[in-house]
Amino acid sequence: MSEHSVWSYSAVLMGSPILLKLFSHDEALASRVFSLIKQYEDLFTVNRANSQVMDINHAAGRHPVIVSRPVYELIKCAKAASQLPGSAFNLAIGPLVKLWRIGFKGDSVPDADEIAARLCITRPQDVILDDAATSVFLAQPGMEIDLGAIAKGFIADRVRDYLHQQGISDGLINLGGNVQTLGSPQGGWIIGVKKPFAAGDALVGSIEVVNKSVVTSGTYERYFEQDGKLWHHILDPRSGYPLNNELDSVTVISTDSLDGDIWTTLLFGLGVEKGCALLRQRQDIEAIFVSKNREITLSSRRQFHFTPLDASYRLTD
C-alpha cells in the first residue's frame, strides 16, 4: 500500500452514520474514537430516558440539576447562541421537536393550538445557569433542552483534539453532516456538498479544505410530506413551524465544528442576503448557500476552493 492509503472505519451513533478516515490501519484507535463519541452521546442525548440533559429536562419547573463540565459548557454556549439578536437557534426548542417528531415514527403536522402552547415554554432566558455550581434549571414546567443542532459540532471538535493528542496529523471524522478534518493529505481534503433531495451521493459541488470543519444543514435531511408540503426538522423558534425561506441547505466552513453547527442554524434563519451581510463581519466563518431555485451563493472563498459539479445549478457572483 502507498503511504497515502486511507483506512475508513464506520459506526452508527447518535442515530447517524459515523465515518472515520485515518492514514494508518488502527482498529484500536478507531474503537477508542467511537467510544469517545458514545460517551458524549450518553451525556447529551434526548432520545432516551436517561442522560444528563434528560435529568435537567425531568427536573423542569422543580429544581436545578448539577451536571458535568462538558454538559454545562455546551449548554452555556447554546444559550448564548440562542440569545443573539434575531437568532433562529434555540436550545429550549425541545417541546416543539418532541411535538413534531420529524425524522421519527409518527411525524405529522401538529395542531396550531398545541404549537402555540408549546412556544410559551421554549424561552432561552428561562434556562437558568449557575457557573459556580455548574447547575442548570429550567424555570417552566414542561421545558426541554435539545442540543441536536450543536452537539455533533462539539463532539467533532473533541474527536479532532483526541486524534491530535494521539499524534495523528491527518484524518477526518464525519458525524453525519458534521465533518471535521485534520491536516492536508495531498493538498487538502475534498468534501462534497450534497444535491438536495437527489438520490444517492449526487453533489452540487465539492470543496477543498485544510484543517477545517465543514457542517451542512439541509431541509432534505429529515422531513416528511403532508398536504402536498414538505415539513423539515429545522424549526423556526418564532413560529414553531419549520423555517420556510429560499434555502435548501447551508454549509459552513470554520475552524471549529461547534461554530459550524451553530452558524448553519443562524444562517438558515437569516437567508442568503442577510446571512452574507452578517458573514462580512466574520472573517473566520464562511458559507455556501444552496437555494430552492438552484442557485449557489458563496459568502466568500478564503478558506476553501469550490468546484461546481452540477450544471443545473448556477453559481451567483
Ligand code: FAD
Ligand atoms: P442541525 O440543523 O444541526 O440541527 C437540527 C436539529 O436541532 C433538529 O433535529 C432538532 O433536534 C434541533 N432543532 C430544530 N430546530 C432548532 C432550532 N431552531 N434551534 C436549535 N435546535 C433546533 N437521531 C435518531 O434518529 N436517533 C437517535 O437515537 C439520535 N440520537 C442522538 C443523540 C445525540 C447526542 C445527538 C446530538 C443527535 C442524535 N440524533 C438521533 C440526531 C438528532 O435527532 C438530530 O436529527 C440531529 O442532531 C440533527 O443534526 P443535523 O446536523 O442534521 O441538523
Ligand code: MG
Ligand atoms: Mg446545527
Ligand code: MG
Ligand atoms: Mg448539525
